[in-house]
Amino acid sequence: MVDIEIYESANDYEKFQVLRPDYNSAIIKSIELARKYIPPKGNVVVSDFCCGTGMNSNKYASDSKIKKVNLIDINSKFLEVARDSQINSDKVNIFNKNILDYCPSKESKIVFSIFAYHHLPDNQKVLFLKKIKESLANRGILIFTEIFFSSKELELEYYTKLIDEIPKDVMSKDLELFLRQTSTSSDFEFKVSKEFADNQLLESGFTLLEELKIWPTDKTFDRSIGTFVQIYRLDEVV
Numbered sequence: 001m002v003d004i005e006i007y008e009s010a011n012d013y014e015k016f017q018v019l020r021p022d023y024n025s026a027i028i029k030s031i032e033l034a035r036k037y038i039p040p041k042g043n044v045v046v047s048d049f050c051c052g053t054g055m056n057s058n059k060y061a062s063d064s065k066i067k068k069v070n071l072i073d074i075n076s077k078f079l080e081v082a083r084d085s086q087i088n089s090d091k092v093n094i095f096n097k098n099i100l101d102y103c104p105s106k107e108s109k110i111v112f113s114i115f116a117y118h119h120l121p122d123n124q125k126v127l128f129l130k131k132i133k134e135s136l137a138n139r140g141i142l143i144f145t146e147i148f149f150s151s152k153e154l155e156l157e158y159y160t161k162l163i164d165e166i167p168k169d170v171m172s173k174d175l176e177l178f179l180r181q182t183s184t185s186s187d188f189e190f191k192v193s194k195e196f197a198d199n200q201l202l203e204s205g206f207t208l209l210e211e212l213k214i215w216p217t218d219k220t221f222d223r224s225i226g227t228f229v230q231i232y233r234l235d236e237v238v
């Protein structure tokens with residue numbers, strides 16, 4: 001049991017996340033870029049790290065069948081939703097485990113790490129990236145979607161702004177509670193600065209191809225604070 005209640009049941013997860021301007025826009029952009037770099041088709045293997053309800057793989061393959069998707073998540077209730085969602089793939093492999101216990105093979109043309117990296121404690125983040133490297137085929141693409149903060153104060157300010165900007169007619173007590181619990185979580189959220197993550201990916205051998213800042217788009221914070229979609233490639237060293 002973690003200190004954010006929404007993760008105890010899969011019922012409200014997608015419903016709440018899509019009401020967030022940061023999350024919703026980030027997912028739309030992540031899928032658009034995934035499809036640009038690796039168009040979904042019959043020879044594509046996807047690995048979806050900390051996949052949640054599998055919504056991202058589902059959207060990615062929505063109109064073109066892929067070869068295989070590996071869905072990995074620690075939450076069995078979320079994976080039940082993913083299992084029932086009928087992802088458009090010849091094969092759907094579901095792994096209900098801690099991502100660090102997952103044993104990949106280098107078969108994926110694309111890995112999704114969408115709001116995933118920040119769930120690993122800082123001293124485990126490099127191992128998480130190692131698992132991605134072990135999943136990606138040569139010149140494979142990593143869709144790395146994350147929220148970056150350089151301090152806890154900025155994290156609290158970010159979530160306050162987010163709560164303020166969600167239209168009143170869709171905001172509910174439960175959604176606000178989810179966002180407040182997310183901003184103060186000490187056992188499930190380990191967000192880091194963009195500089196920390198950028199350096200770790202670079203040192204792990206990934207090449208940044210493209211990045212977009214998603215939210216906030218105004219000048220409230222320094223540019224490096226907020227939600228980003230980054231596209232990395234892993235080139236095999238020969």
Ligand SMILES: C[S@@+](CC[C@H](N)C(=O)[O-])C[C@H]1O[C@@H](n2cnc3c(N)ncnc32)[C@H](O)[C@@H]1O
Pocket residue numbers: 007049050051052053055056072073074075078097098099100113114115116119120
């Ligand atoms: C914010 S959700 C993102 C889910 C999905 N990628 C999305 O974009 O909707 C984070 C997910 O990470 C999973 N998770 C957190 N820590 C994990 C770990 N160590 N191993 C596997 N899954 C983990 C949670 O169960 C949750 O489904």
